Amino acid sequence: MHTRKQGLRDGPMNHAASPPAGPDVVVYTEIVRTTLAGSGHLMERVIEVSRRALQAREDQARTPRESHSVMHARQHLERVAFVLFERFAGALEQAVAKGADQNQTATRSLFSVQFDELELMDESQLSENVERARARQSLAEAVTAPLAELNALMSAAQGQSSVDPGHNPLQPELFLQAMQAVVGQMQPSDEVRRDWMTHLAEAMGAELRTLYLQLIAQMQESGIKPAGYAVRQQGGNYVYVKPAGEEGHAPGFGPEAAPWCRGDAQAPAKPAAGTDHTLLTLHQLRRLLRGELADGPTPEIPFSERFSREFESTPSHAAAPSPDFDITVPAAFEALQEMKQVDHMMERLGNRGPLGTTAAAATAPQNPKAALGQALSMEVVALMLDNIARDGRLLWPVQQLVKKLEPALLKLAVADPRFFSDKDHPARRLLQEMTDRSLAFESIDTPGFESFMQPLIDVMGPLTHSSIEDQEPFGHALDQLLDAWATREKKREHERLRAIDALRHAEQRNLLAARMWQEMRSLPQIEVVPAEVARFLLGPWTQVMAQARLDDTSGSNDPGRYREAVDALIWSAQPQLTRINVGRLARLVPKLLSRLHAGLVAIDYPPTDTERFFELLMQLHQQAFEPDRSAQAPPPSHPKRSKAPTMETDEPWIAPSEAVESGFMDALADPQPGNAADEALDPISTGIAPHREMAVGTWVNLQVEGKWERTQLSWIGSHGNLFLFTNTYGHTQSMTRRLLDRLVARGTLQIISGQTVVAGALDAVAQTALRNSLDTGY
Structure with a gap:
């Protein structure tokens, strides 16, 4: 578009x-x-x-x-x-x-x-x-x-x-x-x-x-x-x-x-000022994510022995320096500095209270590289949890629960340091589910918040006191939570799936209708019929033919004989032709009207629009029985016939029944049509991320009938021109791409979360590592 x-x-x-x-x-x-x-x-x-x-x-x-x-x-x-x-x-x-x-x-x-x-x-x-x-x-x-x-x-x-x-x-x-x-x-x-x-x-x-x-x-x-x-x-x-x-x-x-300095609602909080994270740089963080710092077999030559041989040996050894001396010296001192930073980091964790002391005590490997890896893992976890706990989008009870998870996650960082880099790890999914689902509630007084929190409280208590040796306790807690929430959200999910089915069907029909529009648009007769008839054929009737094709199981080339009705309609809408053969028109009209009516009923076409078109058609048919005055008087000067309407393939037609199922918001029926002020509001200039950056799962505030409600983007059409939002009660709102653009520009659709809370917190960790790299040369 x-x-x-x-x-x-x-x-x-x-x-x-x-x-x-x-x-x-x-x-x-x-x-x-x-x-x-x-x-x-x-x-x-x-x-x-x-x-x-x-x-x-x-x-x-x-x-x-x-x-x-x-x-x-x-x-x-x-x-x-x-x-x-x-x-x-x-x-x-x-x-x-x-x-x-x-x-x-x-x-x-x-x-x-x-x-x-x-x-x-x-x-x-x-x-x-x-x-x-x-x-x-x-x-x-x-x-x-x-x-x-x-x-x-x-x-x-x-x-x-x-x-x-x-x-x-x-x-x-x-x-x-x-x-x-x-x-x-x-x-x-x-x-x-x-x-x-x-x-x-x-x-x-x-x-x-x-x-x-x-x-x-x-x-x-x-x-x-x-x-x-x-x-x-x-x-x-x-x-x-x-x-x-x-x-x-x-x-x-x-x-x-940086996001936290713009007051961006979807950005994580800025790390606490004055915190020294010199251990964490991009280089070290990448080593950690790749598993290069994992505990493994002891090297053939321990680091201490290598350092002693290279730099603390007797003068006789100094006479034969290593050919890569200039490279080895800084590398060795860098390693020593890293170990000092590990000690400082462990001291900082110990200052966080018993949880930090417990986790730090568990980190006592003999391998310096493994010690560095464990220290970095704990550093990343601590930073990630700080970012989540201070995220302004989360209600304070959720922030408190995140803080209570810190002891268990710090222990996990030692036992399984890659959990934060594996999107499917139970611990990361647990954090993601509890934080992202909580965005459905604007306040602790929002209906349903207590029933959302109770399973969390029931699960978190045992987890915070568990002996964490692997991911199993987190996997068990995640399963418990999902089961508890599934019961509460069963009705919500049922309504969402019904809405998605309706929109998918509409999308398939519109794709077929677009192809049929191309075929119909190439008909030479389409230029000579009245514009209202051309609009009907290129609009509702292509939807009728597409619906018949979707419903057909016989393999017919013209299911419902709706394509055959096109030629009949075009002929009957030209009085200069029907006057020549009034008898044929009289025989054709009952069958034609019956077929038109059946086709429009099949797509649930609005009855008022059907009646309006039939009245126009009857007027055209009536002219066949009136005398042709064109030969008795000079032909009147008619304005040049406008071309047949073009089809806007990015604005799909939604049947009334589909609109009811999905809560469709019609751009044409928008009570606040676009005006000059709306046109001046560019999504980029207003600081709101445009919909092209929105992904399924994004939470937004949407103004519906003058009231704000919190809702989540739960489905995007395969061609990106239909969007479905679902709120915590299961109510759905769907819209086209064009209306979404208009609402974003007007400010009546405001993005709360453009990415998951956990992903945002981890991105903030990477940003901290980048800042540290600027100072340390990484």
């Missing part, structure tokens, strides 16, 4: 397409054009600053190896500087031309690593993620304040009443993307690329800050006033807050763009 906004986002000047071409738009267009045209010279200055920085590092190098490494990076940069300069402008134009989808994804968060994808990454991908995050951080520190003001001016120049960073095609993220693209084309080694990007990002930040300040002054001199930031209130309305001054921030870029 192409939304109303999509046509505006196809090129560098896309955002200027929506408002009328006023003086502010002229200024905006000229600024974007000249900035893109001069971006190559900006990159030239960035390269020169970086080259000088590398030269200074080379001059200050303490070892020959460091000097040689930096010199190699500098010389390589000098060789390709002209190519980087020449290609940058084109790369930036391409980055800008990709429009809002890329911009939305790229600026969503500085920390974009997902926990469940980390295990699949190789060392190069890890390095690139850390490098990209470090570069973004460097740019964010330089441009945060001027970028906020520039975003406000850019939005205002395009006639927007609120600030949308997506309306600024000069976002720093796009400059960074273009720079990374042209650097990648030079195919530098990982070490050279890291050296380059460290200085290129810093220099780019300084250049962009200067550029933004110049553009701000230019737009202010042109009389452009900044727009305000739209903030959604609890009731769904918006208030517009003017951008802050020099200390303001630019939503959508830099550290403040």
Whole structure:
């Protein structure tokens, strides 16, 4: 589907397409054009600053190896500087031309690593993620304040009443993307690329800050006033807050763009300030997820002995150093540092109370690698549970239950450290079921909450005091919970399945009808019948033929002989033809009307619409018995017949019985039709994730007949044009893609949870590891 906004986002000047071409738009267009045209010279200055920085590092190098490494990076940069300069402008134009989808994804968060994808990454991908995050951080520190003001001016120049960073095609993220693209084309080694990007990002930040300040002054001199930031209130309305001054921030870029800093309802809470998690980096977390730190056979040469041989041996051994001495020394000291961090982490866990002491005492392997793995496992569990317990979407009784699970899960982290990376592990499923199902309740007073909580309380008590040696206690608890909830939700599930069956049937019929529409549309006679008849044939009657095909078991080419009725209807709707053979018309009409009526009844077509069409048909038939006056008087001037209506395949037709079964919300019967304000509300600009990011299981607040209710996306049609929501009472609401777009834009459908609570908590763990990697070099 192409939304109303999509046509505006196809090129560098896309955002200027929506408002009328006023003086502010002229200024905006000229600024974007000249900035893109001069971006190559900006990159030239960035390269020169970086080259000088590398030269200074080379001059200050303490070892020959460091000097040689930096010199190699500098010389390589000098060789390709002209190519980087020449290609940058084109790369930036391409980055800008990709429009809002890329911009939305790229600026969503500085920390974009997902926990469940980390295990699949190789060392190069890890390095690139850390490098990209470090570069973004460097740019964010330089441009945060001027970028906020520039975003406000850019939005205002395009006639927007609120600030949308997506309306600024000069976002720093796009400059960074273009720079990374042209650097990648030079195919530098990982070490050279890291050296380059460290200085290129810093220099780019300084250049962009200067550029933004110049553009701000230019737009202010042109009389452009900044727009305000739209903030959604609890009731769904918006208030517009003017951008802050020099200390303001630019939503959508830099550290403040992390989900927990945006007040995003679906984001986990920010880790506690001041907590030291230096043990956890992306590199170590990936090792843990891959099982590289699992307890195994003792190495042939223990680490302590290797360290003694390499670095504490007698002077006679020192005369014959290992050929990889430069590599071995830092690796050995890194290992020693890791073990110190293990001790610190165990001490922190012990400070959490008896549960931490118990878990820490269980971690006493002789193998240092296994000790590190167990310590990391416990660190991940502790962080994950902290994120879940502080998640603002969860009601406080659920948060308390999560905290009570901590002793058992810390023990499990030692016995089975991969439980958090295995989506089907009973412990992870238990956490996921209890937290996600709890989102159905807006408060502890919501009907059904007590019956939801009681099984949880019954199960959690024994589990928190169990001796955890494997996953079995969690599997038993999960089975108990699912059985208890299944009894309570039996009616809810029955209604949901009935609704899904109705929508699936409608979807299949609409797919068949679309094919039949193509066949009917190619008939030459369809252009000469009255437009109302053409609409009937291309609309309801294709549904009739499709329904007959779905119900048919005989293999007939024309089940119900409904296709045969098409030719008869087309002939009977042309008075200039029926006058020639009135007798045939008299014989045809009873059979035709009977067949039309039977077909419309088969699809439960509304009786009022049926009567209206039959009245029109009778009027056309009556004209056959009236004299033809066309030969007695000049033919009247008729307006040119409009073409037969086109079919909107993304807006399926739902039969009334199917609408009742699924609680269908008809966009045409929407009591609040779209207006100018609705059209101006872009899902991206309002901060609400568009439906394309919604998955089955997503909880939303939906306004139905003026009242808000909590409901869950429980089914999406195979072609993505039908959606079904089910609330905790089993009541269903279904809608088309078009209506969903409209409700999201209007703010009457608000996403509560875009991903599972556990997945969000684990992603936050990966984000913590990424932040630590920026500081430690991972």
